[in-house]
Amino acid sequence: MLTVTQTCVHPNSLKTITNKCEGLNYCNIQKLTEVFPETPCPVQDELYLHYRFTCPE
16 A cells, blocks of 8 residues: 655744744644644645754753
8 A cells, every 4th residue: 555645834834833832841732733724735634743843052
């Protein structure tokens, strides 16, 4: 079975994630479709978001 993954970018995703998660050791955002209702990403089953923050030394 072939699985296709499409990558797309919401224009406000970095700002939204920073506002919700900055300063936290762990951040879990439930219901991404509510956080990003105007997503340009085609949503069929679930919307996934991957970000990695690093701390400056």
